[in-house]
Amino acid sequence: MKTVTSEKATKLNLLDLKSVSIRTFWITSISFFMCFFAWFGIVPFMPDVVKDLGLTPDQKWNSIILAVSGTVFARLLIGKLCDxxxxxxxxxxxxxxxxxxxxxxxxxxxxxxxLICRLFIGFIGASFVITQVHTSLMFASNIVGTANATSAGWGNLGGGANRLGMPLIAAAVIGFGVAEGDAWRYSMVIAGVICFVMGVIYYFFTQDTPEGNYKELREAGEVVGKKKDAVSFVSVLNDYRIWILFLVYAASFGIELTVYGTMDDYLQNTFQLERLTAGNIVLSFALMNIFARTLGGFFGDMFGKLKGLRGRVLFLSFILTLQGIMLVSFSVATNLYLGVVLLILFSLSVQMAEGATFSVVPFINKKAIGSVSGIVGAGGNVGAFLAAFLLKSKSALAEETAIVANQGLGEGVIKAAQSAAASMAVSNGYFAIGLVVVFVGVIALAIKFSTEDEELVRVKINKEIESELQPIQVKS
Structure with a gap:
């Protein structure tokens, strides 16, 4: 009987499907994509849902908040379960x-x-945490930031691809004779079935680590995952660096979600764009995840090689601060072309900041990667909730005031005043949020690593690079 001893991948060779690390990378990225696709799958159909179910404006907003809220708790829990x-x-x-x-x-x-379904659908947003944990277990220290960022970025595409994909699915089922008013229902069912199938594929075609699954490794006497979970989890909670990264991810991914969700209306109200044009701009913003988040992980790894773990933190602080500056600048832009340029720069920097965050996370606590990833990942949804609540409150108050002030002047005048008020309120909100992001970027500099941790990682990276040239060992 032969036992194959494998090691973490030191390169992101996407075509090497024989490698368990690369195979897992692809399957986890596709699974993450489908989870985000299903999580936001109802968004393109909200006008149909509102009409079909008779949702009030409050119920519509509550469904969005519930979907984000469910994800917070799921991410906190799933990280501990992964460990x-x-x-x-x-x-x-x-x-x-x-x-x-x-x-x-x-x-x-x-x-x-x-509303109940939206709450529980939000739980699949925890897929991000598992994706980061599984990728961290499969890739070596010299490439883990790039691998984490790429799998997360490509998975995040599902949140933008549904704008095209779900209407296409709806058009297909209508072609089979389904009533147009029921197409959104069939589309959600199909998305759910695909998620179920991916679960089966995940079970049969991946494993926990390059060496095998946790269960088999433990039976063989190997120490994997956590022991004494409660004590270890308390030690994780007591690490101040995790809560700084919680804030960092709230200020990056959380703000991306909020801006992505409010930008359609803002572009229409501020620059008088048609809904289709505004939607295409926002979709392009989301599709930058193809490469932007990977760049964040890549530069995190590069600075890690040059300056150690401190280098990763320095780059994270820089790119997050730049993100805040871009959002502040965009919020005061009155020219469409300048606004689009600033929006592109904001999109690039916010997604790079997300990738850079998870180039630091795997080095915080090697024995509890899942718990750390879960807490940091939950920060993204907390940030999205708080930012969305701020923008909603400012916008709603401004619109109501504009309606009252222009009462009796005609529907066209009222709508114009309402649109202008909403634009100004959201602009002020973006400005305030951008300043908070800059502040968090400075706070990120407080993340420190001991001299011992720096040396251990340096030695480990050198060994992993050297092992790249060694053949896989086969023992009888």
Whole structure:
């Protein structure tokens, strides 16, 4: 009987499908893509849902808030479960169980049922944490930032691809004779079934580590995952660096989600664009995840090689501060072309900041990567919730004031005043949020690593690069 001893991949060779690390990279990226696709899958159909179920404006906003809120708790929990049971089983069950509310969303008949489904659909947003944990376990220190950023960026594409994909699915089912008003229901059912299938694929075609699954390794006497979970988790919570990264991810991914969700209306109100034109600009913003987040991880790894772990932190602080400056600058832009340029620079920097964040995360606590990833990942959704609540409150108040001030002057005048008020309120909100991001960028400099940690990582990276030239050992 032969046992193959493999090691973490030191290169992101995307075509080497025989490598368990690369195979896992592809499967986890596709699974993440489908989770985000299903999570935001209802967004293109919201006008149909509002009409079909008779949702009030408050119920519509509450459904968005519930979807984000559910993800916060799921991300906190799933990281700890990954440390205990391994990412393979966690992802399998998340995909299979997460498919249930996605399918049920296509079957709802009342607003309450819809809100409940939106809450539980939000749980599949925890897929991000498992993706980062599994990638961290598969790739060596010299490339882990790039691998993490690429898998996350390509997975995030699902949140933008649904703008094209879900309407295409709806058009296909209509072609088979389904009533147009019911197309959104069938589309959600199909998305749920695909998530279920990906869960089955994940179980049979991945493993927890390059050496094998947690269960088999433990039976063989290997120490994997965490022991004494409660004590270890408390030590994780007591590490101030994790909470700084929590704020960093709230200021990067959280703000990206908020800006992505409010930019359509802002572009229309501020620059008088048609809805289709504004939507295409926002879609382009989302599609930059193809490369922008990878760049953040790549530069994090590069600065890590040049300046050690401190180098990773320095780059993270720089790119996050730049993100805040770009958002502040965009918020005061009154020219469309300048605004689009600044929006592109903001998009590039915010997604690079996300990638740079998870080029630091794997080095915070090697024994609890899942818990650390879960807490930091939850920060993104907390940031999105707070930023969205701020913008909604400012915009709603400004619009109501404009309506009252122009009462009796005609529908056209009222709409123009309402649009201008909303634009100004959101602009002020973006400005304030941008300043907060700059502040968090400065705070990120407080993340420190001991001299011992720096030396251990330096030695490990050197060994991993050297092992790249060594053949895989085969023992009898």
């Amino acid at each position: 205990k049971y391994g990412p393979r089983l966690c992802y399998t069950w998340l995909l299979i169980l997460g498919a249930v509310p996605v399918v049920l969303c296509g079957l709802v008949q009342t607003p309450l049922q819809f």
